[in-house]
Amino acid sequence: MDQSRAVVIGGGIGGLTAAVALHQRGWDVTVLERAASLAPVGAGLGLAPNAQRALDVIGLGDAVRDLAAWQGEGGLRAPDGRWLNRMDGRVAAERFGGPLVLLHRATLVSLLTDALPATAVRTGTAATLTDPGTADGRPAVVTTPEGETEAGLVVAADGLRSATRGTLFPAHPGPRYAGYTTWRTIVPEPERPFPPHETWGRGRVWGTQPFKDGRVYAYAMTMTPAGGQAPHGEKAELTRLFGDWHDPVPRIIAAAESDRILRHDVYEMNTPLPAFHRGRVALLGDAAHAMQPSLAQGGNQAIEDAVVLAHHVGAGGPGRCAAALAGYSADRLPRTSAVVRRAARASRMAAVSSPAGAAVRDRLIAAASRFGPGLVLRGMDGIADWRPPGRTYASGTSRP
Template sequence: MPQRAATIVGGGIGGLAAALALHRRGWRVEVLERAPEFTEIGAGISLWPNALHALDVLGLADAVRALGAVETAGGVRDRRGRQLSRTDNAELERRFGHPLLVLHRADLLRLLAGALPADSLLPGNEVSAVRGDGERPVVGHRGRESRPDLLVGADGLRSAVRRSLWPDAPGPRYAGYTAWRMVTAPLAEPPSEGAVTWGRGERFGCTALPGGRMYCFATASLPAGTPSGSSEHAEMVRRFAFWPDPVPALLAAVPEDAVLRHDLYDLPPLPSFVRGRVALLGDAAHAMTPNLGQGACQALEDAVTLAHCLDGTPDVTAALRSYDLLRRPRTRAVTRRSARLGTIGQLSWPPAVLLRDTAARLTPPRMTLRAMTPVLGWTPPGHRATATNGDIH
């Protein structure tokens, strides 16, 4: 079979993972990224066992583990600091074959980019036109056109590929709350385990990064586009400085210019992730809220599944139909589940908050872990299942 060519629009985690998965199966790949370099700033990322299984397929799981910190335990607390639930991550690894790993997004991006041929990475290439109605898709960028055998739209929530080829698809929908992300300076005594604290219409979470740093995140129910005060850091202090330990100490360790803020959106379900020789992947296909920590994890699943479906067949269109059948039902279910968890976490009416916190406190840890099995027990296509076939209903 002659070497086939793939153009991936978007140089984030999903796009680079798809390029690497295809490259290792003999495809010639190019990754078009509109930013001047392949990097991300300012935030951590949680890689759950299902994501690490995908990275196993890419040959990078051990390298990623060397860059990250294994979270030994985590849980949920109430606004007064009382433990509501706890997750035993040793049991998580026993059940699903990998631990929960936390690292900086930029480190993961560098690792993925470094595994690809340098000449396949094309930063500073914003897509100007996409057509998919011919025998091969056409992508216009930087004064030239690519006509690959396969086009992958991995260009995020506001995907240009999706807008061009799915013009009638609904746009992103606001989740009802905004989020802040930040990384502390190294701490002399970082918290021994991660935790999410639930308030009324607000949440604050933390998890360990290598080198004594902590990745922190917070949410607040606000109309989309609500401005902060003098700075995002000052807004964090105003909202959370009097929350229970370790929140005040963590905020004190965050540099004033290190707080990122984004209103949160997800994507209504699409009727298909594919159109001819074009496939959507990651946030371009199924953007979800971060409540399950599954956005990048699902993109990594997408990448190895796409490559698996294309492996050994010359019929790209049929392979993409298989990809769609495998990925669309699963990601739709994960998106719904993440949205439900966000609704619960953002409750603000006091009786509802009391009921939520009581239910969390009374739920046995084994039931919590069992409920996570449909998401975390995913196994790459063609590999023997570990805990479950990965279906969610």
């Protein structure tokens, strides 16, 4: 077995970042992705300075900051349009040592795939872990329709419904429904501009943020039982739920194309795994610690995982796997478990649905924001200011 062969199961953000980081450390990496293509549709991705610093480690931070919209002015509103809190991107950048940015997921995916050898990614290839191997002995084995592959390292980046997680930790209860569903869509640049905002109603949230190219990313959530589908289509459902909210919400809904509205129920792993590794396999991203999107950290944490994993395993080689993967788990498990808990707490604020509860919440936010934007940004302290191990970096040094 070639000790330096790494197989990544799953070509999402986490798997691709791990592939680039391992490739740069000298691993011979193959990414196996079951979908026919890597092109993600219809969604934006907020990247905080923590993930940007991880991307700096693999040389992609500046490209991301160049292609992304820097989140500046904007804030939190009520459905009637009142501002509950104003955001100043410069304050956030000072606090966390770099800007909060937004880009299309496809932009990050193409930056990552461009940083890999052309043959490294195999789409349309579902993979199954058939043997996790032993840390410093037997290789791991991954099976695809084409046959078996041995590997010195397997990265399980197969997402929320990770079959690999189930194989490695069969007693773990898996993700549980967080109580709400989400929609995401992208619409063309609107004729009349508007300030970016997130708006909190009673058990409902709407957010509208521009990309750098002028198109607009919109997302929404509502509390509802799992597995629902709108009887008259998701656009009609958005109109029913948000059609009387402040400008620009109704015109964004009007501009949305029905077949480009993504709807996903939200699940989280509120019971942490006992470890993020077993044998020669490392779990990362949603497979390891799916979280609620309230802090926009799921992908950010997957990116951190990938870079920390590559830091621990280094260039691989005999006798290193056990200590390296134990070090990876020890670094990542406590941090990501804390972020999962904080994301759940942040969601509870947005999910308040009684009129009295929402009124109290809104008054508290408005009062807190009078003491400065720092009070609201405090929710990201210890998360957005994270620094990757073992190197210096240059996050947020240049504005586009």
